[in-house]
Amino acid sequence: MEIFELINECRICGSKKIAKVMDLGDQPPANSLRETLSENLPSVPLQLVHCADCCTVQLSATVDPSYLFSHYVWVTGTSKTAHEYSKFFCSNVLLRSNVEKPFVVEIASNDGTFLKDFAKNGCKVLGVDPAKNIAKMATDAGVPTMADFFNSDTAKKIEDKEGKADIVFARNVIPHVKEVHSIILGIANLLQENGMGVIEFHYSQIILDELHYDSVYHEHLFFYSLQSMLFLLKKYGLHVYDLTRSPISGGSLVIYFSKHPKEISPALAEALATEEKNKINELQTWLNFADACSIHAKKLKETVQEYKAKGAVLGYGASARSSTMLNYALLDSNNIDCVIDKNPLKQGRYTPGTNIPIISFEEGKERFQNCSCILLLAWNFEKEVIADLRENGFTGPIIVPLPNEIRIK
Numbered sequence: 001m002e003i004f005e006l007i008n009e010c011r012i013c014g015s016k017k018i019a020k021v022m023d024l025g026d027q028p029p030a031n032s033l034r035e036t037l038s039e040n041l042p043s044v045p046l047q048l049v050h051c052a053d054c055c056t057v058q059l060s061a062t063v064d065p066s067y068l069f070s071h072y073v074w075v076t077g078t079s080k081t082a083h084e085y086s087k088f089f090c091s092n093v094l095l096r097s098n099v100e101k102p103f104v105v106e107i108a109s110n111d112g113t114f115l116k117d118f119a120k121n122g123c124k125v126l127g128v129d130p131a132k133n134i135a136k137m138a139t140d141a142g143v144p145t146m147a148d149f150f151n152s153d154t155a156k157k158i159e160d161k162e163g164k165a166d167i168v169f170a171r172n173v174i175p176h177v178k179e180v181h182s183i184i185l186g187i188a189n190l191l192q193e194n195g196m197g198v199i200e201f202h203y204s205q206i207i208l209d210e211l212h213y214d215s216v217y218h219e220h221l222f223f224y225s226l227q228s229m230l231f232l233l234k235k236y237g238l239h240v241y242d243l244t245r246s247p248i249s250g251g252s253l254v255i256y257f258s259k260h261p262k263e264i265s266p267a268l269a270e271a272l273a274t275e276e277k278n279k280i281n282e283l284q285t286w287l288n289f290a291d292a293c294s295i296h297a298k299k300l301k302e303t304v305q306e307y308k309a310k311g312a313v314l315g316y317g318a319s320a321r322s323s324t325m326l327n328y329a330l331l332d333s334n335n336i337d338c339v340i341d342k343n344p345l346k347q348g349r350y351t352p353g354t355n356i357p358i359i360s361f362e363e364g365k366e367r368f369q370n371c372s373c374i375l376l377l378a379w380n381f382e383k384e385v386i387a388d389l390r391e392n393g394f395t396g397p398i399i400v401p402l403p404n405e406i407r408i409k
């Protein structure tokens with residue numbers, strides 16, 4: 001049985017008018033970190049398409065979620081940036097709520113890092129996350145978490161048991177799920193009449209502007225603009241009235257919405273006008289993006305090869321995004337000796353499709369003296385990682401592939 005299906009209509013509006021934007025080749029799902037190289041990995045087309053009717057850019061292939069999630073190893077709490085951002089996120093959301101001690105539900109709450117801050121502020125919290133091991137970790141750490149996919153059925157269960165929610169938030173998950181309609185319906189049903197919904201997503205304007213082609217991987221099904229996100233929410237009677245910006249993923253938007261229309265903030269009005277001006281919802285803009293990414297990836301390979309001629313090359317960060325970057329730029333174990341990752345669940349495994357061994361930071365440190373450069377695959381944590389590498393004695397060049405032009409630090 002194939003683990004994926006190709007779509008022939010838009011997942012959001014059902015239109016058949018979908019056109020290919022970009023082909024990143026056949027790649028194994030990005031989180032398939034093998035323990036041995038003899039384990040066979042499936043290969044799935046990685047292509048972007050654009051819907052002429054609702055403008056939503058999306059992947060052409062849907063990988064079976066049970067395959068994707070059984071291999072899921074990302075834990076929010078491992079990143080310092082995520083910890084710092086969670087405090088800011090919490091205070092920002094609570095400031096906007098007019099309920100004293102709100103009941104807060106998080107969709108795809110992972111290890112509970114974000115809800116912990118709400119709990120500390122006296123809120124009643126509930127997380128929902130499909131990864132059983134991670135949901136248990138969160139519950140053990142004091143953040144009650146249902147081990148389930150969030151959808152309209154789960155929303156009903158929560159409502160029956162705990163009542164309606166004052167705040168429902170979903171960070172970096174709405175672009176990742178094919179059951180997006182059931183999720184948005186669930187949010188609409190679960191929210192109190194005066195409740196507030198919050199969605200954070202990697203913003204397609206920034207993906208286009210800064211060439212984030214590494215954000216195209218099989219879990220990342222949708223590349224939303226404000227226009228396409230507003231269209232989706234409106235289908236379920238939800239009205240977006242404001243936005244803020246977030247540093248997560250190298251550039252995200254946080255949108256705030258309600259069940260009843262509110263006055264649109266100047267920030268939202270301005271962002272919508274900018275989208276219009278930049279034509280980010282048009283096919284041609286995405287075709288231009290695809291050309292620029294292809295040139296960038298070729299340049300990246302040449303840069304790495306120049307350093308490889310002088311000695312070993314280490315990578316930093318074995319994320320889903322780095323998997324796409326390595327596969328698309330044709331960088332494998334012939335060009336990169338190993339990839340450092342601090343997540344113990346990834347260490348001792350291999351990058352999918354490119355077969356580079358993943359090692360711990362401590363093991364990486366032992367190789368600092370004898371390597372010609374480090375390729376910063378986790379470039380969206382640039383400041384944090386470079387400071388860490390320098391503090392730990394790495395003095396050589398660091399290749400920062402994105403945003404935009406390749407830089408050597």
Ligand SMILES: [Zn+2]
Pocket residue numbers: 010011012013014015051052053054055056
């Ligand atoms: Zn559509």
